[in-house]
Amino acid sequence: MSTARMDTAGVGTVAGVAPVHGVLVELNDLRRSFGTVRALDGMDLTINPGELVVLLGPSGCGKTTALRVLAGLEDADSGRITVDGRDISSVPTSKRDMGMVFQAYSLFPHMTALQNVEFGLTLRGKGSAERRRIAGNYLELVGLSEQAGRYARQLSGGQQQRVALARALAIEPKVLLLDEPLSALDAKVRVQLRDEIRRIQLELGITTLFVTHDQEEALAVADRVGVMWEGRIQQIASPAELYTAPVNKFVAEFVGLSNPLPGTASEGAATVLGQRVPLLPGSPPSGSVTVLVRPEAVTLVPGPDSAAGSDVRPGSVTGTIVGTSFLGSTGRAQVRLADGTLIIAQIASADVAVLRVGETVDVRLEQVPALAVASMASRGSL
Amino acid sequence: MRRKQTTIRWIVIAVIMAFFLIPLLSMLYFSLRFPLSGKWTGQAWSNVIHIGSIAAADPADYGQLWTGLKNSAVLVVLTVVIMVVLLVPTMTWVRLRVKWLSRTVEFICLLPLTIPAIVLVVGLGPVYRIVSNVLSTNTIWLCFVYVVLVLPFAYRALDAGLAAIDLTTLSEAARSLGARWFRIMWQIVLPNIRSAVVSACFISVALVLGEFTIAQLLARDNLQTGIFLVSQSDGQLAVTMSLAALILAFVLLMVLSLFSGDGRRTKGASA
Ligand SMILES: Nc1ncnc2c1ncn2[C@@H]1O[C@H](COP(=O)(O)OP(=O)(O)OP(=O)(O)O)[C@@H](O)[C@H]1O
Numbered sequence: 265m266s267t268a269r270m271d272t273a274g275v276g277t278v279a280g281v282a283p284v285h286g287v288l289v290e291l292n293d294l295r296r297s298f299g300t301v302r303a304l305d306g307m308d309l310t311i312n313p314g315e316l317v318v319l320l321g322p323s324g325c326g327k328t329t330a331l332r333v334l335a336g337l338e339d340a341d342s343g344r345i346t347v348d349g350r351d352i353s354s355v356p357t358s359k360r361d362m363g364m365v366f367q368a369y370s371l372f373p374h375m376t377a378l379q380n381v382e383f384g385l386t387l388r389g390k391g392s393a394e395r396r397r398i399a400g401n402y403l404e405l406v407g408l409s410e411q412a413g414r415y416a417r418q419l420s421g422g423q424q425q426r427v428a429l430a431r432a433l434a435i436e437p438k439v440l441l442l443d444e445p446l447s448a449l450d451a452k453v454r455v456q457l458r459d460e461i462r463r464i465q466l467e468l469g470i471t472t473l474f475v476t477h478d479q480e481e482a483l484a485v486a487d488r489v490g491v492m493w494e495g496r497i498q499q500i501a502s503p504a505e506l507y508t509a510p511v512n513k514f515v516a517e518f519v520g521l522s523n524p525l526p527g528t529a530s531e532g533a534a535t536v537l538g539q540r541v542p543l544l545p546g547s548p549p550s551g552s553v554t555v556l557v558r559p560e561a562v563t564l565v566p567g568p569d570s571a572a573g574s575d576v577r578p579g580s581v582t583g584t585i586v587g588t589s590f591l592g593s594t595g596r597a598q599v600r601l602a603d604g605t606l607i608i609a610q611i612a613s614a615d616v617a618v619l620r621v622g623e624t625v626d627v628r629l630e631q632v633p634a635l636a637v638a639s640m641a642s643r644g645s646l
Numbered sequence: 647m648r649r650k651q652t653t654i655r656w657i658v659i660a661v662i663m664a665f666f667l668i669p670l671l672s673m674l675y676f677s678l679r680f681p682l683s684g685k686w687t688g689q690a691w692s693n694v695i696h697i698g699s700i701a702a703a704d705p706a707d708y709g710q711l712w713t714g715l716k717n718s719a720v721l722v723v724l725t726v727v728i729m730v731v732l733l734v735p736t737m738t739w740v741r742l743r744v745k746w747l748s749r750t751v752e753f754i755c756l757l758p759l760t761i762p763a764i765v766l767v768v769g770l771g772p773v774y775r776i777v778s779n780v781l782s783t784n785t786i787w788l789c790f791v792y793v794v795l796v797l798p799f800a801y802r803a804l805d806a807g808l809a810a811i812d813l814t815t816l817s818e819a820a821r822s823l824g825a826r827w828f829r830i831m832w833q834i835v836l837p838n839i840r841s842a843v844v845s846a847c848f849i850s851v852a853l854v855l856g857e858f859t860i861a862q863l864l865a866r867d868n869l870q871t872g873i874f875l876v877s878q879s880d881g882q883l884a885v886t887m888s889l890a891a892l893i894l895a896f897v898l899l900m901v902l903s904l905f906s907g908d909g910r911r912t913k914g915a916s917a
């Protein structure tokens with residue numbers, strides 16, 4: 265990824281659209297309440313120069329509020345926002361130099377795509393020929409040169425968001441802010457456009473904050489993902505780290521699937537379903553715990569009463585398949601244990617046809633570190 | 647079945663048109679004949695066009711009509727300008743920033759609708775005594791009452807226009823691009839509610855041109871009081887003038903809707 269960022273002359277680069285100097289953005293202990301709702305509750309966030317950070321979280325966790333406070337569209341009750349070390353709390357939105365793409369379609373309906381992109385340039389005192397040239401370049405960057413003369417209502421949703429992106433980038437903002445820019449689009453366009461946003465962001469090297477509640481989207485585009493909950497960032501890390509080493513139950517359950525299984529912790533591992541599973545740092549050292557096991561850490565082996573039933577390990581647990589689903593490159597199976605616990609396991613897509621509902625299987629846990637939380641006060645442990 | 651429906655539709659339209667057109671045609675008929683001999687003549691229309699010189703020649707009979715006409719023209723412009731300048735930014739601001747006030751603003755704007763003009767005048771008497779002292783007794787200061795009178799209609803028209811666009815997102819997008827309030831109003835909000843503004847203006851024009859009660863009771867001279875006076879000595883000219891005012895308003899509507907008529911759509915279609 266870092267090599268791509270340096271190679272700004274990569275495929276799709278448009279002459280005349282220069283990489284920008286990425287800035288350092290810091291949010292410090294931001295607080296904002298709406299009545300009794302604490303939308304931001306001591307939020308801290310650092311975005312490094314040229315980095316794309318995604319804020320991921322469930323609805324109502326304060327993502328939009330954080331972004332709007334950064335843009336100056338909303339005032340914080342307290343806290344500090346700095347850009348390259350300079351406090352911008354008192355700078356009005358119109359002077360903050362932050363390009364924004366909104367969830368709702370936001371093109372000015374009475375202007376063509378080109379005029380929309382030119383709007384911010386007019387405000388920066390550019391002459392009409394220069395404006396036209398720059399706006400043309402950015403439309404080309406988002407692949408819409410052909411549609412320059414069209415009005416918003418003559419463009420598809422995806423095209424409108426592209427123009428909005430071009431419009432935001434054309435003013436060469438210090439920071440690019442995207443608030444669920446893809447959520448109104450259909451699945452295929454969403455994937456296409458998110459990859460394109462990432463490509464452009466890397467090409468320009470612009471510091472970017474991207475808000476979404478879609479974890480696949482977050483993991484796909486981010487340098488780092490900040491998982492938000494209750495007005496605060498619970499964990500901020502690379503997508504891989506977030507997935508393999510969540511710091512708390514909320515993150516573990518929000519990012520990816522996990523099976524909460526009862527166990528007993530001791531010496532950095534836990535006994536779950538009669539098997540030892542290593543625990544991630546942050547798990548309780550001992551006592552009764554709930555271990556969050558990823559579906560891909562669960563292996564199913566056809567059970568003793570089936571033909572190949574010679575390989576029964578002592579201490580393992582058997583269960584009954586209650587359902588399977590085919591997901592394309594992988595598959596998923598639900599297994600019910602004797603005590604009623606339901607476990608989700610990831611299986612090879614070829615096995616979806618092999619495993620029959622009602623079949624007895626041996627449930628084995630891989631030696632992948634998992635997060636455990638104290639089973640009594642799981643919420644308090646955050 | 648379809649056929650029958652279409653027929654009924656045309657009958658309804660015909661009845662309504664007759665309802666509107668018969669009085670107008672009667673006025674036209676009356677304006678084109680000598681009252682006594684019944685011969686056809688365009689004299690009354692020529693008098694309407696040359697009302698200025700006629701008034702100069704015979705100020706006793708026609709002076710007030712001419713003054714009233716000029717006053718009404720000024721009143722139309724003043725009322726429309728004040729209405730737009732007052733209402734558009736206020737309503738935009740309320741929608742964007744002080745949502746909790748919107749009910750109150752709506753209530754205030756619709757209030758004049760519920761108060762009969764005659765009652766309004768009772769309250770306006772003292773107010774206009776002050777206006778007369780501070781400004782002057784000139785009829786054009788009626789523009790303040792007229793703004794109040796057109797408020798409910800203009801409010802409704804503008805409200806519909808503002809509701810049709812995503813005002814919040816558009817203004818926030820403009821702000822993030824570096825625009826400040828004046829530019830947002832002028833370059834983003836106004837162009838997108840143009841047809842609503844035009845209909846608000848038209849309603850205001852029609853209302854101001856037709857207003858009689860308040861002007862009469864406050865002893866000011868506008869078009870309608872002028873027509874009323876003239877009607878006592880020259881009925882034909884009064885009717886012709888009324889018809890001319892109606893036609894003027896109608897032409898204005900046509901011109902305005904042509905200009906507003908979503909130039910966007912026409913331009914867009916060719917793109
Ligand atoms: N203008 C407002 N007035 C009152 N409450 C608000 C306002 N804006 C946000 N809130 C509240 O603050 C909390 C956080 O809202 P925010 O819009 O930041 O959530 P979000 O994470 O963006 O959610 P979503 O994924 O649904 O967009 C919510 O409980 C919301 O109801």
Ligand SMILES: [Mg+2]
Pocket residue numbers: 327328329
């Ligand atoms: Mg949101």
